[in-house]
Amino acid sequence: MLRIGLTGGIAAGKSVVARRLADRGAVLVDSDVLARAAVAPGSDGLAAVVAAFGPEILDADGSLDRPALGRLVFADAAARERLNAIVHPRVGAAAAALIGGAPEGAVVVEDIPLLVETGQAPRFHLVVVVDAPDTLRIDRMVDRRGMERADAERRIAAQASRHDRLRAADAVLVNDRGVEELLAATDTLWETRIVPYRDNLAGGRPADRGVARPTAGLAGTLGLLDRVRAKLDAVLPPGCRVLPEEGPQGAPGAVREDARDDVREDRVRAAVRVVVPPAADPAAASDAVTRAGFPPDGPTGAGGTPSTASHRAADPAVDVTVTVVPEPASA
Ligand SMILES: CC(C)(COP(=O)(O)OP(=O)(O)OC[C@H]1O[C@@H](n2cnc3c(N)ncnc32)[C@H](O)[C@@H]1O)[C@@H](O)C(=O)NCCC(=O)NCCS
Ligand SMILES: Nc1ncnc2c1ncn2[C@@H]1O[C@H](COP(=O)(O)OP(=O)(O)OP(=O)(O)O)[C@@H](O)[C@H]1O
Structure with a gap:
């Protein structure tokens, strides 16, 4: 639904x-x-x-x-x-x-x-x-x-x-x-x-990569990163933290609030990391991420630690990646 x-x-x-x-x-x-x-x-x-x-x-x-x-x-x-x-x-x-x-x-x-x-x-x-x-x-x-x-x-x-x-x-x-x-x-x-x-x-799949993005006026204009974080926070198990990924796509400020059409890419891209505490189940966190509109992008563990799960937006107008990782055990 x-x-x-x-x-x-x-x-x-x-x-x-x-x-x-x-x-x-x-x-x-x-x-x-x-x-x-x-x-x-x-x-x-x-x-x-x-x-x-x-x-x-x-x-x-x-x-x-x-x-x-x-x-x-x-x-x-x-x-x-x-x-x-x-x-x-x-x-x-x-x-x-x-x-x-x-x-x-x-x-x-x-x-x-x-x-x-x-x-x-x-x-x-x-x-x-x-x-x-x-x-x-x-x-x-x-x-x-x-x-x-x-x-x-x-x-x-x-x-x-x-x-x-x-x-x-x-x-x-x-x-x-x-x-x-x-x-x-x-x-x-x-x-x-x-x-x-x-x-x-x-x-149960993310949007195709490389499909034509819907045209101007249909994408949201402000604060994509904030919206993604709020959608995830609303469904994740207690204690999970949603952090912007380092780098140009996910860094705070990369989503420009004054963005205009010439920098539209900034409005449609974001990358976040969900850090799952030891008390929570990473599989349950992944399910919640899927339900929020970000289905798995390949099998769990691909390209990361065995329990790292990559997700991507099912919405074809945005390019949002969500990586679910267990919190490293403290020394
Ligand atoms: C005050 C009431 C009796 C006035 O009735 P009236 O027939 O004149 O207006 P109607 O209900 O058709 O609402 C028209 C529009 O007014 C605005 N509006 C209605 N209630 C509110 C409110 N509490 N706060 C802000 N805007 C409102 C909305 O944009 C709504 O679409 C009525 O709006 C009401 O009971 N409001 C409280 C319930 C509510 O919040 N409804 C909005 C959606 S849940
Ligand atoms: N582009 C437009 N040009 C002219 N009139 C319009 C236009 N769009 C809507 N209207 C008219 O303006 C009025 C308000 O539109 P509508 O009822 O869809 O608004 P609404 O957002 O649902 O309002 P409400 O919050 O009161 O429910 C209606 O009479 C509608 O026919």
Whole structure:
């Protein structure tokens, strides 16, 4: 199963991308839909919201007055926290149930507006960020959703900055032109990256070396090394350390945050070493590395000590090597 986290600021165009990915065959799990279900009439979630915010947050028919609650929570960070604490765990449980029912070889896309804010990026094979300038997003909210400009600005202020979201992105879809362009970029992402990534994971093999890399705009832009380390840290047994390899590909700073197209190679290459402490099992560490999206690249022990395992990314857009080594016994 290839797990994709789809995110973007409000009105960036996530729903457009999500629908297209579902049309192409992905299993879609929509957090906004689950968040609505979590506070549906008669739910324990709605009872908890009423307990926290009072009955004046209900409509005459007993359902949640969403505009009223929105006005309240987007003007008050503490109130927003209280609402999030009620809704987010329920959304998480409902999402887990849906994902548990997805077929083994599926591409599962979780559309999560607050993916970065809630620190969930590392649990995905691929984080896809739909990005658009704030001014464009405000115009869309005002023109298409009839929102007051000040309300739109407050919602943007309640979310992660564009910069923080882009740091978490493995792939970026820029939505600053028409919907047709966004759909075409989504199709290219599906065909050149998602499908081969899914097939590589299912086959337990890394991406082919030397295949054409997906084109500009589809690779993440910032901090590849950090993203790889976070994905590995999220799954490795306790005590394992993820270190950048020495040398130009893995050295700290080699992934240039100001990288532009002319130095794109820096953005798509990284090399890390997983050091497994004596208390942990190197085979379990290798399995975890595989699950995170880095299958074995040849048999364990090839070219190193007997228990050294080489892994490489199944994602065809990046060239990431992960070497799993037992910690040398201390003298
Ligand atoms: C405050 C509520 C009632 C307002 O409802 P409304 O129908 O006006 O908006 P809707 O739910 O369609 O959300 C629209 C967009 O607002 C943004 N947004 C919603 N909740 C939040 C939040 N807690 N923090 C930041 N942005 C948010 C997202 O970009 C979302 O896609 C509602 O958004 C809500 O219950 N929010 C808390 C749950 C939540 O975090 N949902 C987001 C995904 S889990
Ligand atoms: N490139 C575009 N040009 C014009 N309108 C667009 C474009 N992309 C999206 N839209 C419109 O802007 C609005 C917001 O898009 P969409 O609903 O996909 O955003 P979203 O990221 O899912 O928002 P939310 O966070 O509120 O769920 C929609 O009305 C959509 O049709």
